[in-house]
Amino acid sequence: MASSPPSWNRTQEPFAELISAEAIAARVAELGAQITRDYEGRSSTDIVVIGVLKGSVIFLADLVRHIAAPIFVDFIGISSYGDATVSSGVVQITQDLSRPIEGKHVIVVEDIVDTGHTVHYLLENLGTRRPATVALCSLLHKPERSERDIKIDYLGFTIPNKFVVGYGLDISQQYRNLPFIGYVQGAG
Ligand code: 5GP
Numbered sequence: 001m002a003s004s005p006p007s008w009n010r011t012q013e014p015f016a017e018l019i020s021a022e023a024i025a026a027r028v029a030e031l032g033a034q035i036t037r038d039y040e041g042r043s044s045t046d047i048v049v050i051g052v053l054k055g056s057v058i059f060l061a062d063l064v065r066h067i068a069a070p071i072f073v074d075f076i077g078i079s080s081y082g083d084a085t086v087s088s089g090v091v092q093i094t095q096d097l098s099r100p101i102e103g104k105h106v107i108v109v110e111d112i113v114d115t116g117h118t119v120h121y122l123l124e125n126l127g128t129r130r131p132a133t134v135a136l137c138s139l140l141h142k143p144e145r146s147e148r149d150i151k152i153d154y155l156g157f158t159i160p161n162k163f164v165v166g167y168g169l170d171i172s173q174q175y176r177n178l179p180f181i182g183y184v185q186g187a188g
Contacts, residue, residue: 015182019157024167027156032066039069048104053077055111058168059139074098091121106131111168112140116148
């Protein structure tokens with residue numbers, strides 16, 4: 001029997017809601033439809049959707065179900081050095097792709113573009129592997145924090161300069177399973 005996920009006890013959560021689960025679902029469906037239109041006519045072995053671990057997994061899981069085309073899904077793990085709240089731009093690949101992407105149409109799926117250093121490094125790295133094309137899809141973008149000129153081809157939401165959690169994004173590895181996107185009240 002199908003059952004709904006349990007509701008979080010909103011009075012006990014330390015988070016204020018920034019983007020509701022319903023708003024996320026609607027926007028993710030739109031992005032999937034847009035990607036479907038843009039990649040129409042590609043052959044079934046051509047499109048590789050790459051999720052950046054771990055923050056993008058929930059977004060990716062929902063997004064790919066709105067892409068009406070055969071795709072290959074892969075993951076890449078990266079970690080930034082230094083203080084977790086200040087992106088240093090020094091990035092390490094902790095888990096590589098399972099297959100080469102040469103000649104493929106790559107869609108990189110990120111949770112958030114903050115300063116842009118992480119995705120800048122990642123796109124440069126993937127570019128050396130000779131894909132046919134590379135597009136960037138990010139659920140969130142914080143333009144106030146931008147330090148790199150990053151072109152986001154498919155963007156979910158532009159958000160203010162707040163530290164957000166939920167729908168894949170964590171605080172100390174917790175709260176990725178929050179169904180909405182929230183921010184810590186009182187924090188910047
Ligand atoms: P950037 O290199 O663009 O500054 O940072 C990218 C990474 O920092 C993201 O992939 C994410 O893991 C983390 N990050 C940046 N802003 C936030 C935020 O508001 N909340 C969370 N949970 N992670 C963030």
